[in-house]
Amino acid sequence: MEPPHEMISRRMAMTQISSFSVLEGVGRKLKGRDLSKVRNAILTRTGFLESP
Known part of the structure; x- marks a missing residue:
């Protein structure tokens, strides 16, 4: 199982999106x-x- 931060890092590298601290949602x-x-x-x- 791959850690979430590595999963996101790999996806961002594939899409050429730079890192950001505030994620944009819908609106x-x-x-x-x-x-x-x-x-x-x-x-x-x-x-x-x-889960709790």
Whole structure:
């Protein structure tokens, strides 16, 4: 199983997108609590974080 940060790094290298700290969502930017929820959902689905 590949760690999430390496998975994203590989995809960004393929699409030539530079790294950014604030991710853009639909009509707004993901910051703070929203970004944490997305991160936790990804880590839970990839098996790096156990569901509560």
